[in-house]
Structure formats: structure tokens, C-alpha cells
Amino acid sequence: MASIFNGLHIGYSGLKTSQIAIDTTGHNIANAENPDYTRQRVVISPNPPLNTVPGDLGLGAKISEIVRIHDEFVYKRLKGASNDNEYNRFRMDTMDEISSYFPEIDKNGIYNAMQDYFDAWNDFSKNTDDSALKINLAQSARTFTATIRDTYDQIRGVQSSLDEQLRTSVDEINRLGRQIAELNVRINTDESAGNHANDLRDQRDKLELALSKLVDIAVSKGNLRPDMTVDPNLVESGSAYHLSIGGSSFVDGTTFHPILFENPEGERYGRIYYQRQDHVKFDITDFIRGGQVGAMLSLRDGDIDKTLESLDSFANTLVIQTNNLYAAHATDNMRGDIPLDGSQVISRSDLPIDTGGSFYVKVYDIDGNVVAKRKLTLADDATFRDVADAIEANAAADVSHVVVNDGNGFDDNGDNVDGNDVNDYLKATVGDTANPSPFAISLTQEARDRGYTFAIEEADPQNPSLFAGAVGLQRFFDRPADGSPDVARRITLNRSLDDNPTRIGGNAAPIAGDNGVANAMLQLQYEKVDFYAPANSKSVHSTDTLSGFFRMSVTAVADTTAAAHASYDTSEALLTAVVNEFDSISKVDIDEELTNLMKYQTGYSASAKVITTIDQMIQTLLGMKQ
Structure with a gap:
């Protein structure tokens, strides 16, 4: 049944909706310079109406969800381009050093x-x-x-240095993998009620991107969820998660499987192993490609x-x-x-x-x-x-x-x-x-x-x-x-x-x-x-x-x-193009956010005016009674 108090509820819903929208916009503006942040957007939908004659009576609005504008396909290309670029950059820098030891000219x-x-x-x-x-x-x-x-000796020193860097990089890979597994626990907890753990997903993407710069990774995140009604570029990942390195499971949901760097007996340099939960080890060195670690291996065991x-x-x-x-x-x-x-x-x-x-x-x-x-x-x-x-x-x-x-x-x-x-x-x-x-x-x-x-x-x-x-x-x-x-x-x-x-x-x-x-x-x-x-x-x-x-x-x-320089130039150009595409979709546009801020501020003021009007109507009713 329609009531004057419905108007108060509608005005309040408008205030609440505008307040959340302003908070989200402010959150975007505050993280505008954060390179790992993905802009967020509120999805406003009407509350279920009141069925009346002659027609449904609206009951205001609500924030149905807060989503991040993220395209998983573009993000996957970004990881791949970053992986190739780091591989080529590291090879170029190291080969420049090797070349300097032949100063024949x-x-x-x-x-x-x-x-x-x-x-x-x-x-x-x-x-x-x-x-x-x-x-x-x-x-x-x-x-x-x-x-x-x-x-x-100088070239051998570079080779030995790469071996030490590999040991350090494996430790860093394990650190990132452990953090991803821990984030998956928090993401699953936060999203179990149907919400979106946007900031936690951003943190996980940051770790994934850092990991892809170190080594080639394969990530599966379940069924992707596009939503053209929110944004044509929105393609979010599902709740499942699996990350592998060299064909071996590294992070499976909330479970983390570390890799090892050990020197086989009688060998000068170390190898990378995958260790199962039953402590059986497999040498995966020859299956690792891309990133800084792939470059180190190709240089240490190949070019150098x-x-x-x-x-x-x-x-x-x-x-x-x-x-x-x-x-x-x-x-x-x-x-x-x-x-x-x-x-x-x-x-x-x-x-x-x-x-x-x-x-x-x-x-x-x-x-x-x-x-x-x-x-x-x-x-x-x-x-x-x-x-x-x-x-x-x-x-x-x-x-x-x-x-x-x-x-x-x-x-x-x-x-x-x-x-x-x-x-x-x-x-x-x-x-x-x-x-x-x-x-x-x-x-x-x-x-x-x-x-x-x-x-x-x-x-x-x-x-x-x-x-x-x-x-x-x-x-x-x-x-x-x-x-x-x-x-x-x-x-x-x-x-x-x-x-x-x-x-x-x-x-x-x-x-x-x-x-x-x-x-x-x-x-x-x-x-x-x-x-x-x-x-x-x-x-x-x-x-x-x-x-x-x-x-x-x-x-x-x-x-x-020379080939390393050419490969780097190519990969750098490709990375720049992918970064520009990714930024155009996911990064904060200050002009757009300021426009949204004024829009939501106007909505907030208008909702407040609704409440003020309803208050005056109530006062009029009370005055009639007197």
C-alpha cells in the first residue's frame, strides 16, 4: 500500500546510493596514480517495486554491485607481453656485458x-x-x-652470477606464489556471499604480473564472466584458480607447491626442481621458458x-x-x-x-x-x-x-x-x-x-x-x-x-x-x-x-x-601497445571521475531535496490535524 513514508525511503535510498557512488569515485581518484589499481564502477539498479493499481510504484534505487573494469583477455596479453619483454631485456643487457669483454675494435x-x-x-x-x-x-x-x-674469467663470472641470480629468483617466485595462495583464501572468503573482492583481485593481478616477468606461467581462473550491460570491456575471471610453471602445478586454489633450486652432485650449476607433496622431485629446468628466469637459463646454459x-x-x-x-x-x-x-x-x-x-x-x-x-x-x-x-x-x-x-x-x-x-x-x-x-x-x-x-x-x-x-x-x-x-x-x-x-x-x-x-x-x-x-x-x-x-x-x-637488441625493440613496442590498451580499459581517467563526482553529488543533493519535500509534506499533515 502506498504511503507518504515510501517517499522518505526512496529519498534515503537515493542518498545511500549516491554516497556509495561518491565513495567509489573517491576511491578511484585516490588510486589514480597506483599502477596496479583497476578502476571500479557502481552498478545502480531499482529496488523491487510495489505492485499497485494503476501500476507498479517504485521504491528507489540500490547499489547491486561494485565491479572493477577488467578485461581478462587483455590482461592475459599484458602478462605475455611483459614476459617476453623481460626475457628480451635481460638477454640484451647481459649480452651487452659479454660483448664488452671483446674490445677488439x-x-x-x-x-x-x-x-x-x-x-x-x-x-x-x-x-x-x-x-x-x-x-x-x-x-x-x-x-x-x-x-x-x-x-x-670475466665471462665465467657472468655465468656464475646468473646462477646466483637464479637462486634468488626462485626464492622470489616462491614468495609470490605463497602470497597468491594466501590471497585466494581471502578472495574466496570475501566472495562467498556474492560480493566482488575487487581490491584483493587487484593485488593478485599485481603478483601475477610480477611473476610473469620472472617466468612463463599458465593461469586458469575458471569460467570468465563478461557483462556487456555494465561495460563492453568487462570480462572478469571466475572463482576457480590454478597456476602452473613448466607444466607443473604451482598454485592450486589455496594450495601452494614450492619449486626448488639445487646443485646436483658433481654439477657446477644449479637446476630447478618441482617437488610434489610426497617430496618426490622432478627436474623442470628444461621446461621453463620466458621471463628473467628463462633468459638466465638460456644465457647460462646456452649463449654463455x-x-x-x-x-x-x-x-x-x-x-x-x-x-x-x-x-x-x-x-x-x-x-x-x-x-x-x-x-x-x-x-x-x-x-x-x-x-x-x-x-x-x-x-x-x-x-x-x-x-x-x-x-x-x-x-x-x-x-x-x-x-x-x-x-x-x-x-x-x-x-x-x-x-x-x-x-x-x-x-x-x-x-x-x-x-x-x-x-x-x-x-x-x-x-x-x-x-x-x-x-x-x-x-x-x-x-x-x-x-x-x-x-x-x-x-x-x-x-x-x-x-x-x-x-x-x-x-x-x-x-x-x-x-x-x-x-x-x-x-x-x-x-x-x-x-x-x-x-x-x-x-x-x-x-x-x-x-x-x-x-x-x-x-x-x-x-x-x-x-x-x-x-x-x-x-x-x-x-x-x-x-x-x-x-x-x-x-x-x-x-x-644484435639479435637480442632487435628482439627487445620488437617486444618493447608490443608491450607499449598492450599497456596502452590495458590502461584505456582499466586505468583511472581523472576527467571521467570528476564528471561522475559532480553527477553523483547532484544526485545526492536531489535525493536530499526529496527528503526535505517529504518532511514538509508531513509537517503539513500534522498542521491539518491541529
Whole structure:
């Protein structure tokens, strides 16, 4: 039944509606500069009418709901664009740092140190007896190897830093995931009565966006709820929630499953694991993509690893090729630098020895004359012990799997005279399975007393066996004695030569004026050689000159850096477009809010006028009674 007091109720509903609308507008204005806030809007609907004759009588208005203007589809694109942009930005910044360690255009760095090194060999080749030139060569070699080591250490430092950043990032991912699970509890509680937990959802979206910048995530939020009656851009998520990383459940509703970062036994760097509730762990490292963590993994295990491998390959080949040539310098003793098992088949070892190659073992007298020369050709099944036996043997019965003097017997000089062959002057030893030890060759005491020396020289320099260089018999450069693949990190001038550079020899035969070794070293910079990865020296990385291989490696770094810049520019442009679209839908427009504020203020005043009018009507009725 219609009553005058209905008017009071209608006016009051108008006041209440306008007050809530003004509060919501003020909330929007207060958060206008909050980048994580989504603007909210009140939905005003009429109260159920009073059915009367001649028609329904309205009973005012109410706020049916307060919604945030959020498009889940656009927000998903924002997360994806942010993920790609962070991935590309991190890669670009890191590759810029890596590139700075190859300052070749500034007349610094490995390439220029290498040119100075070979220039020193060129000077030395003109007078191999000049001590000043030996000292200059030693200094150039020190600078060259120090530059290689420093560059390697700097890049390895970046790689190690990325590993530490990964550990920190995993902790941050877990922190964000735990907070999302806690927010889901509050959201479910607040929305259980049918309300919208707008601010809590904004907080969850903020955490999701931060998480997407760290790692690629997949989020399912149940059935989406569009509402064209409120706003054409309103597409809100449902009440269900599931977030996964690398295909593994990370947040399932209110349940949080942490990921772990651990170093497997024997591994230098850590891996990312997913741990189930029964504590069973799965390695998900290879399934993680995008974001800063994806970039760190792609750099640590990909681009940086390849750069370090190239440096190691460069240093390893430099050491082996140089030492192989330096073995032609006559000496009274040679001892390798890698422990060997004499029974090891050479072709099955990790050393880059060509078992089809041949080399000479030469013995010189005190005047520099060759008194014995033996050619050894290695068969595919030759062992290190077989090589030692071939040096010491005086009959075919004592040798297996090594062809001596092209099969023409053990009379090295072809004079049918006993006592003047290689085996009469040299002794060769190598370790065994129980006690591995380096390959070693030494003069007999009688030959040493006569002032004899010996050397190892390739039979075909264009197709070298690399035996002497691979086992490190006569060293100009030292490398890790434990056979470690980190050659670039530990390459140095041979210690004895570093201590006393005057011991450096540029001669092959022990005679004044001979510059055979120095000339061979000088020629090395122009020769195409095989480059091997130290961890697998049977696998040819590339065939090129030393300078050509290094330039190729630097170019690869430059190309990767340029590609990172191009990818970042593209992703930045895409992100800007998506951010603009998202902001146009969800961000606060001050002009619009001020307009709404005036509108709701006018509505509030009008509702107050309704109440004032009803009050006057009541006063009139009361006055009639009096």
C-alpha cells in the first residue's frame, strides 16, 4: 500500500546510493596514480517495486554491485607481453656485458694480443740467439695468455652470477606464489556471499604480473564472466584458480607447491626442481621458458656456455698446435703433462691424435748433426705403450700397431751398423692402468754425456699426427695438468720458460742461426687447423686459422647481441601497445571521475531535496490535524 513514508525511503535510498557512488569515485581518484589499481564502477539498479493499481510504484534505487573494469583477455596479453619483454631485456643487457669483454675494435683484447704475440715470433725468427728478443717473446706470450684468462674469467663470472641470480629468483617466485595462495583464501572468503573482492583481485593481478616477468606461467581462473550491460570491456575471471610453471602445478586454489633450486652432485650449476607433496622431485629446468628466469637459463646454459666453449676450443688448439711445433726444438728430456694409461688405445682416448699420421723422432749430436731418425706411423689400434715400445725397440717383434720407417726395419740410418739407431739413444716410458703417468722420453746416460739432444717433428706438417702436442711432450704453453677442459682459464707460458725466458728456443737443430721452430710458429698464424672442444677433443668444432676462428667466435657474440637488441625493440613496442590498451580499459581517467563526482553529488543533493519535500509534506499533515 502506498504511503507518504515510501517517499522518505526512496529519498534515503537515493542518498545511500549516491554516497556509495561518491565513495567509489573517491576511491578511484585516490588510486589514480597506483599502477596496479583497476578502476571500479557502481552498478545502480531499482529496488523491487510495489505492485499497485494503476501500476507498479517504485521504491528507489540500490547499489547491486561494485565491479572493477577488467578485461581478462587483455590482461592475459599484458602478462605475455611483459614476459617476453623481460626475457628480451635481460638477454640484451647481459649480452651487452659479454660483448664488452671483446674490445677488439679498441685495439685491445685477445685478437690484438695475438697479433703482438706473432709479431714477437717474427722478430725472434730473425735472430733466435738474441736474449732480448726471447724476453720480448716471453712478455708477449704472458700478455696473450693473461688476456685469454681474464676474458674467460670475466665471462665465467657472468655465468656464475646468473646462477646466483637464479637462486634468488626462485626464492622470489616462491614468495609470490605463497602470497597468491594466501590471497585466494581471502578472495574466496570475501566472495562467498556474492560480493566482488575487487581490491584483493587487484593485488593478485599485481603478483601475477610480477611473476610473469620472472617466468612463463599458465593461469586458469575458471569460467570468465563478461557483462556487456555494465561495460563492453568487462570480462572478469571466475572463482576457480590454478597456476602452473613448466607444466607443473604451482598454485592450486589455496594450495601452494614450492619449486626448488639445487646443485646436483658433481654439477657446477644449479637446476630447478618441482617437488610434489610426497617430496618426490622432478627436474623442470628444461621446461621453463620466458621471463628473467628463462633468459638466465638460456644465457647460462646456452649463449654463455657456447662462448666459453669457443674460448676453450681456441685456447686448447693454440696450446696443442704450438706445443706440437715446439717439440721440434731439440732438448735432452721430454715429459708430457697428462697422466696416461699405456694400455689405452689412442684412437679411443679424448686426445686429438690422428692415428693415421706419422712423426719423426730425431737424435742430434753435439754439433747439431742428425745421428738417428725414426719415422713412426700410428695404426688405429695403437696404444700409448705401443708408441713407447716403437721408440725403444730394435726389432719388429718388439712392436705392435706402429709402423716403423714405413716398414723398412729398425736400421734408422740404413747403414747396417748396430748402436747408432734411435733406440740406442732414447728411453720411453708411460704409465699403466694402476698408476697412470705422463708419456716421457729421455736420453740414455751415455747419449746425455756426449751432449746429444733429440726432437719430435711431424712427417707431414699439412697432416700432422699432433702426438707430441696432444700429450704435451715439449711445452711452450702450459695447460691444466689434470686434463680439465677449462684450458682458457688456466693457459700460461710454460713455467720454466716464464722463470727464465732465455731458455726459449727458436731453433730445431741445436746449432746457432737455426730458426726452424720460430719460422714454423710464425707460419702457424696462417695455417688452417682443426679446433676441438676440450671436453670432447674428438669432435671437430671448426677448421680455420687461429685469427679466423677467433673472429668467427667474436662475430657470433656480436650477432647474438644484435639479435637480442632487435628482439627487445620488437617486444618493447608490443608491450607499449598492450599497456596502452590495458590502461584505456582499466586505468583511472581523472576527467571521467570528476564528471561522475559532480553527477553523483547532484544526485545526492536531489535525493536530499526529496527528503526535505517529504518532511514538509508531513509537517503539513500534522498542521491539518491541529
